[in-house]
Amino acid sequence: MRRTLALVVVVVMVPSATALGTDLDELLDESREASYTAEQVISCSTPEGVRDAVVELTQSGGELHVAAPADPDVEIASGFGGWSLVREGSVVSSTNVQGTDETPEPRYTVDDGAETEYLGRPATSYRMTGEGVVRAELVVDAEIGALLKVVTFVENGDLYCERRFIAFDPEPPTFSQSSTGSDVEFSVSVVDSDLPASLAGFERLDVYEDDEGFVFAYYSDGFFSFAVFETPAVVVLGEGSVATFAGRPYARSFSPGQVTLVWETLEGGMALVGDLPPDMHQEVLEGLPPPQDPGLFRRLWRNLFG
Amino acid sequence: MNHAGELISAYLDGELSRSEVEGLFGHLGSCGKCSAEMEALQSVRSAVRSLPQLDLPPGLIPEADAEVIPLHRNRGFLVGAAAAVVALVIAVAAIFTPSAATISVEELNSRYGARASLDPAFGPAKVVVPYVVNLPE
Numbered sequence A: 001m002r003r004t005l006a007l008v009v010v011v012v013m014v015p016s017a018t019a020l021g022t023d024l025d026e027l028l029d030e031s032r033e034a035s036y037t038a039e040q041v042i043s044c045s046t047p048e049g050v051r052d053a054v055v056e057l058t059q060s061g062g063e064l065h066v067a068a069p070a071d072p073d074v075e076i077a078s079g080f081g082g083w084s085l086v087r088e089g090s091v092v093s094s095t096n097v098q099g100t101d102e103t104p105e106p107r108y109t110v111d112d113g114a115e116t117e118y119l120g121r122p123a124t125s126y127r128m129t130g131e132g133v134v135r136a137e138l139v140v141d142a143e144i145g146a147l148l149k150v151v152t153f154v155e156n157g158d159l160y161c162e163r164r165f166i167a168f169d170p171e172p173p174t175f176s177q178s179s180t181g182s183d184v185e186f187s188v189s190v191v192d193s194d195l196p197a198s199l200a201g202f203e204r205l206d207v208y209e210d211d212e213g214f215v216f217a218y219y220s221d222g223f224f225s226f227a228v229f230e231t232p233a234v235v236v237l238g239e240g241s242v243a244t245f246a247g248r249p250y251a252r253s254f255s256p257g258q259v260t261l262v263w264e265t266l267e268g269g270m271a272l273v274g275d276l277p278p279d280m281h282q283e284v285l286e287g288l289p290p291p292q293d294p295g296l297f298r299r300l301w302r303n304l305f306g
Numbered sequence B: 001m002n003h004a005g006e007l008i009s010a011y012l013d014g015e016l017s018r019s020e021v022e023g024l025f026g027h028l029g030s031c032g033k034c035s036a037e038m039e040a041l042q043s044v045r046s047a048v049r050s051l052p053q054l055d056l057p058p059g060l061i062p063e064a065d066a067e068v069i070p071l072h073r074n075r076g077f078l079v080g081a082a083a084a085v086v087a088l089v090i091a092v093a094a095i096f097t098p099s100a101a102t103i104s105v106e107e108l109n110s111r112y113g114a115r116a117s118l119d120p121a122f123g124p125a126k127v128v129v130p131y132v133v134n135l136p137e
Helices: A002-020 A024-033 A278-286 A295-305 B005-012 B018-028 B032-049 B062-096 B105-116
Strands: A036-046 A049-060 A063-068 A071-079 A082-087 A090-096 A114-118 A121-130 A133-141 A147-153 A159-169 A202-209 A215-220 A225-231 A241-245 A248-255 A258-264 A269-274
Touching: A024 A133, A049 A248, A071 B105, A082 B105, A090 B105, A114 A133, A202 B105, A215 B105, A225 B105, A241 A278, A258 A278, A258 B105, A269 B105, B005 B018, B005 B032, B018 B032
Parallel strands: none
Antiparallel strands: A036 A049, A036 A159, A049 A063, A063 A071, A071 A082, A082 A090, A114 A121, A121 A133, A133 A147, A147 A159, A202 A215, A215 A225, A225 A269, A241 A248, A248 A258, A258 A269
16 A cells, blocks of 8 residues: 555656756746847737738847848847947937846746757757646757747737747857947836736836836736836827727737737826737736726816826 | 988988989089088087997986896807807817827837846847838738
């Protein structure tokens, strides 16, 4: 009897240990530290249709530069809390933030991975799972740890976004000068806020308020992330459609790998920007102030006196 | 035409037709008496019209007091209408004048992108595309 029990215990414990798999944070950290030049294709299936883009990536020392081959004069440089839009070598828009050291509780687990080959290089393919749902497939370069391919899924298993390298050079690039953190237009700092501490499994990591007087909070579940903005005025969304959640209308626009939701409340405007899959939108939005028509006189007062 | 006294009064009251006016002026050219009467009547009317208008003491003529009330009503209506027009102009201007505190999506992307660069998943999995480049079919 004792031998049978011991066998049962062993049989039960072995899969549990295996299920711990690879640490997601370690994979992501290794990818952040990798240095390379690559060309990436982004293709997302959204409720508004397919959103595609081809970009050139240059990553080194935790700094990432993104450019589109169609317009080499425009580049986005980001890293260490800085984000800059550079046009013809000049910074035209930039933001710097100081994040907290808080990290979200692990929501996803990664399996042990399977050896594979990608772009002629040895790699490992991992499946990232949360609450029994496969949310992403990660293909990591075996030599330098760069994320060569990232595929994310919605809850029913349909593909949401695929980001894959179509060209890859693992030689460390050299940046002429650091483009992040220079010519700062907005400097934001950490403040308290009434925005929820957690939203549908996402944790609020920090909150900022800038000189213009509007607030934004950053939420993450360890992989996907979004920012919620509270602004004194309504955000103007150039393109997009109207999406209805819980019977309330939101203006929504998808770009390759990113969604923007905009709505109006009694106090002003709100917006959400992030990379979370569409099936997560409703639950997140239900935790935030809903769209409300402020009416003529409140809008009038806001426009006149801010 | 012997004497045109009634026609002169009618003319000054604007009650004559064009042919009657032509007939009257033809007579005035040949009749000094009527011409002098015409001038005298015109002078009297001008003098009366140039007199200052005075308000009657209240209660002196009840019918006159009764006439004053509608005048006040008209003035109130005009003042109200003017105020409504001014308010409407301000409202329309406020609604259609862009607020100074507007924010663009690009600015939101900038802030999100800056904070996302501190995210553990920062890198190829969180690339923010500067603009859309459609792939060929």
